[in-house]
Amino acid sequence: MAAVTFHHAEKVYPDGSRVISDFNLQVTDGELLVLVGPSGCGKSTVLRMVAGLEEVSSGEILIDGQVVNDWPPQRRDIAMVFQNYALYPHMSVRRNLEFPLTMRRLAAAEIRQRVERAAAMLNLTALLDCKPRVLSGGQRQRVAMGRAIVRDASVFLMDEPLSNLDASLRVQIRTDIAALQQRLGITTLYVTHDQVEAMTLGHRVAVMRAGVLQQVAAPRELYENPANVFVAGFIGSPGMNVVRGRLDTDDRGLVLLLGAARVPLGAGIRTRHPGLEGWCGRSMLIGMRPEALSLTEAGAGLMPATVRSAESLGHETIVYVDAALETVATDMAATARGTGDGAGPPLAAVLPGHRPFKREEVLNLSVDPDGLYCFTPEGERI
Amino acid sequence: MRVASTAAQHHGLARAAGYAVLIASVLLFIVPVLLMIIGSLKPDDRVLMEAGTVKALWPDSVSLRNYADVFRRADFARFLFNSLFITGSIVIAGLLVNSLAGYAFARLRWRGRTLLFNLLLAVMIVPFEAIAVPLFYQVSILGLRDTYIAQILPFIANAFSIFLFYSFFIGLPRELEESARVDGAGVLRTFFFIIVPNARPVFATVAILSFLTWWGSYLWPLMVTIGPRVRPLPVAIATFYTLPPLQWGDILAFGAMMVMPVLVVFVAFQRWFVRGVAASAIKG
Numbered sequence A: 001m002a003a004v005t006f007h008h009a010e011k012v013y014p015d016g017s018r019v020i021s022d023f024n025l026q027v028t029d030g031e032l033l034v035l036v037g038p039s040g041c042g043k044s045t046v047l048r049m050v051a052g053l054e055e056v057s058s059g060e061i062l063i064d065g066q067v068v069n070d071w072p073p074q075r076r077d078i079a080m081v082f083q084n085y086a087l088y089p090h091m092s093v094r095r096n097l098e099f100p101l102t103m104r105r106l107a108a109a110e111i112r113q114r115v116e117r118a119a120a121m122l123n124l125t126a127l128l129d130c131k132p133r134v135l136s137g138g139q140r141q142r143v144a145m146g147r148a149i150v151r152d153a154s155v156f157l158m159d160e161p162l163s164n165l166d167a168s169l170r171v172q173i174r175t176d177i178a179a180l181q182q183r184l185g186i187t188t189l190y191v192t193h194d195q196v197e198a199m200t201l202g203h204r205v206a207v208m209r210a211g212v213l214q215q216v217a218a219p220r221e222l223y224e225n226p227a228n229v230f231v232a233g234f235i236g237s238p239g240m241n242v243v244r245g246r247l248d249t250d251d252r253g254l255v256l257l258l259g260a261a262r263v264p265l266g267a268g269i270r271t272r273h274p275g276l277e278g279w280c281g282r283s284m285l286i287g288m289r290p291e292a293l294s295l296t297e298a299g300a301g302l303m304p305a306t307v308r309s310a311e312s313l314g315h316e317t318i319v320y321v322d323a324a325l326e327t328v329a330t331d332m333a334a335t336a337r338g339t340g341d342g343a344g345p346p347l348a349a350v351l352p353g354h355r356p357f358k359r360e361e362v363l364n365l366s367v368d369p370d371g372l373y374c375f376t377p378e379g380e381r382i
Numbered sequence B: 001m002r003v004a005s006t007a008a009q010h011h012g013l014a015r016a017a018g019y020a021v022l023i024a025s026v027l028l029f030i031v032p033v034l035l036m037i038i039g040s041l042k043p044d045d046r047v048l049m050e051a052g053t054v055k056a057l058w059p060d061s062v063s064l065r066n067y068a069d070v071f072r073r074a075d076f077a078r079f080l081f082n083s084l085f086i087t088g089s090i091v092i093a094g095l096l097v098n099s100l101a102g103y104a105f106a107r108l109r110w111r112g113r114t115l116l117f118n119l120l121l122a123v124m125i126v127p128f129e130a131i132a133v134p135l136f137y138q139v140s141i142l143g144l145r146d147t148y149i150a151q152i153l154p155f156i157a158n159a160f161s162i163f164l165f166y167s168f169f170i171g172l173p174r175e176l177e178e179s180a181r182v183d184g185a186g187v188l189r190t191f192f193f194i195i196v197p198n199a200r201p202v203f204a205t206v207a208i209l210s211f212l213t214w215w216g217s218y219l220w221p222l223m224v225t226i227g228p229r230v231r232p233l234p235v236a237i238a239t240f241y242t243l244p245p246l247q248w249g250d251i252l253a254f255g256a257m258m259v260m261p262v263l264v265v266f267v268a269f270q271r272w273f274v275r276g277v278a279a280s281a282i283k284g
C-alpha cells in the first residue's frame, strides 16, 4: 500500500513535444483515482512515468514518500494492466500468472498458492493451462488482472483496461474491478477516456486536457461544480452546453441575457457563484446542463429551437437543436476566446420519454435557472 | 452444356500447363543433385562413360564402395568435424551475439546508437572479398593462421544477421517487454524469457542463412589454413579433386556427404524458416 505523489512532474519527449506540464496530484493510500481526458491528452504518459517506462523530464514522482524518478520499473513494486493486456503469448495462463512471482524469486509453494488464489478470485481456474491466444477478450482481460493482483504490489496502474471489450462486458468487468479494488484496498491509478467509466469507478476523478490537469474531485463534485468549461463539457453525457451571455440587473434582480431571452436568476445559482454581482453588464460564458432544458408551450419558453438530430435512448431522448444563441465548443473555449466565427456546435437537450422528433421541427425550450453555470470569457469558473 | 465443358477443358489445360512449368523448373534444380547422388553409387569408370545416357539416372548396379574409398583416401571424418565445429560455433555464437545486438539497436536507448546503426547498414554492403586481404593480414599478425579461431571469430558478429534480428524485434509489441519490466524482469531476463521465445522464426532464419553461408565458405579457409588439421570440407574437396588417381565416383561421394548436413539442417528448421520469411514479408 502506498500513496503516489506527482510534484511538478513534466514530460518532454525527445522530439521536443511537451506532453505533460506542471502535473501535481496525490493519489492517497488505498484510493482508486481515475485519470480521464480526451485521446492524446497524455494519460498514458502519466501512467508510464509512474511505472518507470518513461523518464520524468522534470519534477518528481514519489511512491510511498520516496522519489522514484531514477528507479527502474522492476524496483517500483507496481503492477500494471495494459490496454491490449500484453499477455505473454508463449506461456500458459498459469505461467503468465507465475511470471511476476518467479521474477521476484518467491518459493515455489508460495507461488503456487498465490496463483491459485488469484485464479479462483477471477474465475480463471479452468483456464490455467490454456495459452492466451485461445481465450476470449474478457478472459484475457481477467488474466491481465490476475497477473496484476498475484503480486500484492503497492500500486496498480491500469491503462484503459476495458476499451477492447464490448459494451455489456465492459459494464460487468467495471463492476468487478471496483469490487476487487475495494476488497484488496490497493492504491490504483486508472486511465480511461470514457467519462462514464470515470464517474462510476473513481473515488476521485482527475480530468486532463492537453497535458494539463484541469480538476481533481469526487465524481459528484465534478458534475456539480466543474472548475472550467472544459470539465463542464467533458463530464456528463452529453456534456454541458456552453453559450455566450451577459449578466444584467432589472427590477427582478440579476438576469441573464441569453440571445433574445432574459432569464431571472434564482437563489440556487447565486449561492453557487457568490461573486456574480461583480460581473453585471459584462459578457461571460454560460453553461447549461442538457438536463436543465425542457419543452414548454409556444411563447413561454426561452427561445425557439430547430431540431438538427435526435437520439432516442428509450427512457429519454437527446435532442440536438439550433437556437439563436452563440454556442461555444468546450474544448476550444479556453484557447479560442472571443472569436465568434459563426456556427458553433448544436445545443443538446435531454428530454424525458421518447416522442419522435422530426428534423427542422421547431421546439420551444425553457431552461431551469438552477441548472446554469457562469464562467469567465476565458472559461474559468466564476 | 457445351460451353461449360469447354470452359472446364480450358481450365484443365491451364492447370496442366502450370504443372508442366513447375515440374520443369523442379527438374532443372534437382537433376544435378540426383546426378551427384546416383553417380556416387556407381563404379568410378562408369560415371563419365554413362554421363550422357539414361543410365546416368538409372544405374545397373549400385554400391557404397566410393563412400568407403573417400574415408580410405582422405581424412573425411576430420574435415567433417572441422566444418561442423567451425560452422556450428559461428551459428551458435552468432545467434547470441547478433540477437543481443539487434535488440540493443531496436529497443535500448544509448549514446551513439544512430551512428552505429548507420555504420552497420554501411558494413552490410561491403563484400567479404573486399576485406579478405586486410583481415588475413590481421590474423597473421595475431599469429592465428591455421587455427579454428581465425575461421570462427571474424564471422560471429554479422551485420546482416543483426539487421534481420533488428527488424524482427522492432515489430514486436512493446507492451510485451514493458509488461515484463513492470513484472520485475531486468533487461536481460526480459530478453531471454520474453523476447527469445517469441522470436523463434527469426532465430531459425538467421541460423539457416548463416549455416548455409559458412558451410560452403571456401576462400577464407583456403587463405588461413596451411595443412589438413583445421581445414573444412570445401577446401578439402578441392584438394581431394587434385589427388591422383582421378576417381569421379569418389569425388561425387565426397560431394554428396558434404551436402547431407545442409539438407538435414534445412529440413529440421524449414518449418520455422518458411514462417520467418513469411512473417518478415508481411511486415514489409
Ligand SMILES: Nc1ncnc2c1ncn2[C@@H]1O[C@H](COP(=O)(O)OP(=O)(O)OP(=O)(O)O)[C@@H](O)[C@H]1O
Binding pocket: A013, A014, A015, A017, A019, A037, A038, A039, A040, A041, A042, A043, A044, A045, A046, A193
Ligand atoms: N514517444 C513519443 N514521442 C513523442 N511524442 C509522443 C510519444 N509518445 C506519445 N507522444 C505524444 O504524447 C501525447 C500524449 O500521448 P499519450 O499516449 O500519453 O496520450 P493518451 O492520453 O494516453 O491518449 P489515448 O487515450 O489515445 O491513449 C500524444 O500527443 C502523443 O502523440
Ligand SMILES: [Mg+2]
Binding pocket: A043, A044, A045, A159
Ligand atoms: Mg493512452
